Amino acid sequence: MLWRQFLAECLSLGTNHVLNLEPDQRKAFASLSGHSLQIVLLPIEFPIALYFSDKAIDVQLPPEPLVDDALDCTVKVALSALDKIRDTSQLTALIKADKLDIQGDLGILQKLNTAMQQLSLNWESVLIPVFGETLTSQLLNFHEARLAEFTQHVEAVQITLAEGLIEEKKLIAPAIFVADFCDEVSQIRIDTDRLQARITRLEQQRKTNGE
Amino acid sequence: MSQDMTTNADVTDGKTHFGYQTVAADQKEAMVAKVFDSVAAKYDIMNDVMSLGIHRLWKRYTIDMAGARKGMQVLDLAGGTGDLTAKFSRIVGPTGKVVLSDINPSMLEVGKDKLRDQGLVQNIEYVEANAEDLPFADDQFDIVTMAFGLRNVTNKDNALASIYRVLKPGGRLLVLEFSKPTNPGLAKVYDAYSFHLLPKMGELVANDAESYQYLAESIRMHPDQDTLAQMMRDAGFDSVDYTNLTGGIVALHKGFKF
Numbered sequence: 001m002l003w004r005q006f007l008a009e010c011l012s013l014g015t016n017h018v019l020n021l022e023p024d025q026r027k028a029f030a031s032l033s034g035h036s037l038q039i040v041l042l043p044i045e046f047p048i049a050l051y052f053s054d055k056a057i058d059v060q061l062p063p064e065p066l067v068d069d070a071l072d073c074t075v076k077v078a079l080s081a082l083d084k085i086r087d088t089s090q091l092t093a094l095i096k097a098d099k100l101d102i103q104g105d106l107g108i109l110q111k112l113n114t115a116m117q118q119l120s121l122n123w124e125s126v127l128i129p130v131f132g133e134t135l136t137s138q139l140l141n142f143h144e145a146r147l148a149e150f151t152q153h154v155e156a157v158q159i160t161l162a163e164g165l166i167e168e169k170k171l172i173a174p175a176i177f178v179a180d181f182c183d184e185v186s187q188i189r190i191d192t193d194r195l196q197a198r199i200t201r202l203e204q205q206r207k208t209n210g211e
Numbered sequence: 212m213s214q215d216m217t218t219n220a221d222v223t224d225g226k227t228h229f230g231y232q233t234v235a236a237d238q239k240e241a242m243v244a245k246v247f248d249s250v251a252a253k254y255d256i257m258n259d260v261m262s263l264g265i266h267r268l269w270k271r272y273t274i275d276m277a278g279a280r281k282g283m284q285v286l287d288l289a290g291g292t293g294d295l296t297a298k299f300s301r302i303v304g305p306t307g308k309v310v311l312s313d314i315n316p317s318m319l320e321v322g323k324d325k326l327r328d329q330g331l332v333q334n335i336e337y338v339e340a341n342a343e344d345l346p347f348a349d350d351q352f353d354i355v356t357m358a359f360g361l362r363n364v365t366n367k368d369n370a371l372a373s374i375y376r377v378l379k380p381g382g383r384l385l386v387l388e389f390s391k392p393t394n395p396g397l398a399k400v401y402d403a404y405s406f407h408l409l410p411k412m413g414e415l416v417a418n419d420a421e422s423y424q425y426l427a428e429s430i431r432m433h434p435d436q437d438t439l440a441q442m443m444r445d446a447g448f449d450s451v452d453y454t455n456l457t458g459g460i461v462a463l464h465k466g467f468k469f
Contacts, residue, residue: 002456005271034305034333036281051301054330058301062275070280072304 004061011059018126019057028118029057036071037108042078042099050112073104086113221366228432240341240365244315253417254321255292260416261409261423267294269461270358273387274298276454276465282306283353286377288342289313289360293322299354300331310347312338313360343369347377358387362433371446378468384448386439389430390455390462397458405430436462 019025032052039048049060049071068074077085081099084090088110094100102109127136173181226233258266273295279285281304287296289312296311303309311326313319316339323337340346342357342364355374364370374384392398405427413423434442436453439462443451448466455462 002265002268002272005268005275008271009267036302036304051298053301056301056329058298060271060275060298066280072281 004063008059008061011061012057015059016056021126022122025119026055028115030054031111032108032115035105035108035111036073037112038066038071038074040065040074040076041082042076044079068103071104073102073106073108075109076101076103085109086116088113221364221368227365240314254318255294255325257413257417257423260412265457266359269387269456269463270294270298272454272456273356273358273385273463274302276463277354277356277385278383279303279354284351284379285309286345286347286352286355287311288345288355288357288374289363290356290358291315291318291322291360293326295356295358296322296335297326297329297331299356300326300335303334305334308334308336310336310338310352312340312342312345314339314341343373345373345377349376350379351377353379353382354385355382356385356387359389361386361388361439362429367434367442368446371443371448375447375468380468383465383467384443386443386464387461388439388464389433390439390459391435393455393459397460401460436464439464 019029029052033054035052037050037052039050040046041048045065047062047065049062049066051058051060065076066074075085077094078099081094081097084094085100091100091102095102123140124136127139130136131139221227225235225237227235262269277285277299279299279302281302283303284307285299285303287293287299287309290296291313293311296309299309311319311322313322319337319339326332326335338346342360343366355378357374361367361370371384378384392401406424409427410420410424413426414420417423433439436455436459440451440453443464443466447468449469451464451466453462453464
C-alpha cells in the first residue's frame with residue numbers, strides 16, 4: 001500500500017541527485033522556487049505534484065488529484081499529448097482538442113518548460129560515480145545498441161503497417177459495389193419469397209384437385 | 212517480562228512508566244529528554260538504519276493524508292529533526308506557515324540546522340514546547356501532526372486536549388506512531404528485532420544501547436490502535452480512524468475538530 005510513497009521517494013531522490021551533479025542544472029529551476037505544480041495524467045487521473053524550493057524539488061504522488069487551488073498550477077493532460085506540452089505554441093491547439101486543461105498560473109508551466117529545455121544531462125557523469133568507468137561504458141553501449149535495435153524495429157513495423165494499409169486498401173470494395181451487392185441480395189430474397197409462395201399455392205391446388 | 216503491556220492509564224498515584232520502569236510522573240520528562248539529548252546527533256541515521264528507510268514512506272503517507280495546501284498553518288509537534296516540516300514548508304508555500312515544535316532543545320537545534328541547510332527558512336518557526344501545554348492561541352492551526360512523539364509524552368490525555376484546543380474548527384490531527392502488529396507471526400519477528408537487534412544497532416551506530424532499549428520498551432507501552440482511537444474520541448475529536456502501515460508496526464491515526 002506504500003508503493004506510491006516509495007515511487008515518490010525514488011523520484012525525489014533521483015531528480016535531486018541528478019540536479020545536484022551540476023550547479024547550472026539547479027539554477028535552471030531557480031525561478032520556480034516557492035511554487036508548486038500538479039500534473040494530472042488523463043484518462044487514468046494519475047496526479048504528480050511538484051513542490052519547488054531553492055535546493056530541492058519534492059515529488060509527491062497523492063492518492064487522488066489535489067483540488068486546483070491547493071497548488072499554484074494544475075495541468076490536466078492526456079497521456080498522448082504529454083510530449084507536446086513542452087512546445088508552448090501547441091498549448092491552444094491541445095486545449096481546443098480537449099487534451100489539455102490548465103488551472104491557475106500558466107507561468108509556472110512555462111517556467112518549467114524553459115527549465116526542462118535548459119537541462120543537458122551528461123549520463124556518463126551521472127553513472128560513473130555509481131557504477132565506475134568500465135561498467136558505465138558497457139551500460140551506455142548496451143543502451144545505445146538496444147535503442148538502435150528498438151528504433152529499427154519500430155521503423156520496420158511502421159513500414160509493414162503502411163504497406164499493408166496501401167495493399168489492403170486496393171482490395172477493399174468501393175462503397176457503390178457494396179450497395180449494389182446489397183440491392184442484389186434483397187432482390188434475390190424477394191424472388192425467393194415469391195417462389196416459395198407460388199409453391200405453397202400449387203401444393204394447396206394439388207391437394208384440392210386430388211380430393 | 213511481558214512485551215504487551217498496553218495501557219492508557221498514563222499517570223496513576225503520581226507514577227508513570229518510562230519504558231518498562233515505573234517512575235515518578237514528574238521525572239519522566241527529564242528522563243525522556245536525556246534519551247533524546249543522547250540520540251539527537253545521530254537520530255536521522257539511526258531512523259534510516261532501524262527502519263531500513265521505511266520511516267520515510269510512513270512520513271510521506273502522513274503528508275498525503277494531511278490534505279495540506281498552500282497558505283495553511285501547520286504545527287509539526289514533537290517534530291524532532293524536521294522531516295515532516297520540510298515537506299509541509301514546500302506545500303504551504305510562502306503564504307502559509309509551519310511551526311516545528313519539540314520539547315527537546317537538542318532535537319530542535321538539529322532540525323533547525325538541517326532545514327536551514329535545505330534552504331527552508333522563510334515560512335518556518337521553531338518553538339520549544341511541551342505538548343501537554345502548548346503555548347499557542349486557540350483555533351490557530353489547520354493541521355497538527357505528531358510523528359513518533361506521543362508515546363514519550365507523560366500524560367497523553369493532556370496532550371490530546373491541548374492539541375484539540377489549538378486546532379481550528381475543521382482542522383485535523385494526524386498521529387503517526389508505533390503500534391501493535393496485527394499478524395502474530397510478524398509480532399514475534401518484530402519483538403525479536405526490537406529487543407535483541409535494535410539495542411545492538413544503537414550501540415554500534417550511536418554508541419548508546421540504553422536509549423534504544425528505552426525506545427523499544429516505550430513502543431510496547433504505547434496504547435494499541437483501538438485504545439489510542441478511543442483516547443482521541445475522548446479528547447473531543449470526531450471522525451477518528453486509523454490506518455495500519457507495514458502490518459500494524461506503525462499506525463496513522465486521524466481525527467477532526469468540528
